[in-house]
Amino acid sequence: MGPLGLTAIGAFLLVIAEVVVFVLVAQVIGWGWAVLIGLATMLIGAMLLKREGVRAWRRFRAAVGEGRPAGTEVSDGLTGLLGALLLLTPGFITDAVGLLLLVPPVRALAVRQVRNATERRISPAAAGDLFGPRFVRAQRDTAPAQHTGGASVTTGGAGGTTGGGEVVEGEIVDPHPRRP
Template sequence: MMRRSRLAYVPLAMPLWALAEFFVFLAVSHAIGAGWAILLLAVSTLAGVALLRREGIKGWRAFQQAAQENRPPGAEVANSLTGLGGALLLTLPGFITAVAGLLLLLPPGRGLARRGIERFAERSLGGAATGDLFGPRKVKVHSGAPVTVVVVDEQPAPSHGGRTQPPPAIEGEIVR
């Protein structure tokens, strides 16, 4: 039996989401007035449009800086995607999407979403490609008892003659 893709549920979820947005709008307009509710939606949409531009430029600059410093750009890309997703949700009309967008833009939500993107990339791409994107990862290797290996210095150590050597490799079996 094949596992059904989560994308198969999108056509079912969209009308439910629109209905939920409608009822939340009615509740908010009842609480603060229809004019204020419409104004609040307009302000959140305009803020989302402004943030889309800012987050895009900020993410591009962070990516370029990581590339210039020969660092893996994955953390910058994940952070940028999270910010862009939050700004995009703010541009959509509705209070539910606006709150979700704000949660993605604030530091605690952004950190959680960034780690989720990293885990998704690791599951989808595998460990080697994820290491290239996000840098060294914590892995457990076993030679008897599990040991956590943490790479502290990502820069290769200089050797004799001015050339650099890669850091020493630790061989082991990856335990999931």
């Protein structure tokens, strides 16, 4: 089964879950209150959709205007728009997920996940253009070169990568602090 089929099955199961949750909530608080809460969250979602869209566009334009990579702003904007869209969608499950995506710590986590997923799917050069340069923290190793399955760089005399020479091991360091 392809991705489209799995998406259709997931959407169908979500609709069934939303109906079940709505009926359960309506039995507890009453049908009128359940409908009123559903309409209120849809109205809030519509207002937040406009606010998040304008905010994302301004931050994107500011990053482009300053010559900074706009990937973080795009990821944050998409996460905020998704949260607002989920609030706009009828149902208590989607409302709960939409509200969670608007809470700063959860939103920051979601932005990191969007960024990581994007970086895995595009080339390192494109990721650098989108999210900015990657910095590497390295230390010189005086022991003979050994391949341990991790990444190692062997440098030659003129700084090029050639066989033989010293091994420099390092880790990628994210230069951009996470903002909520």
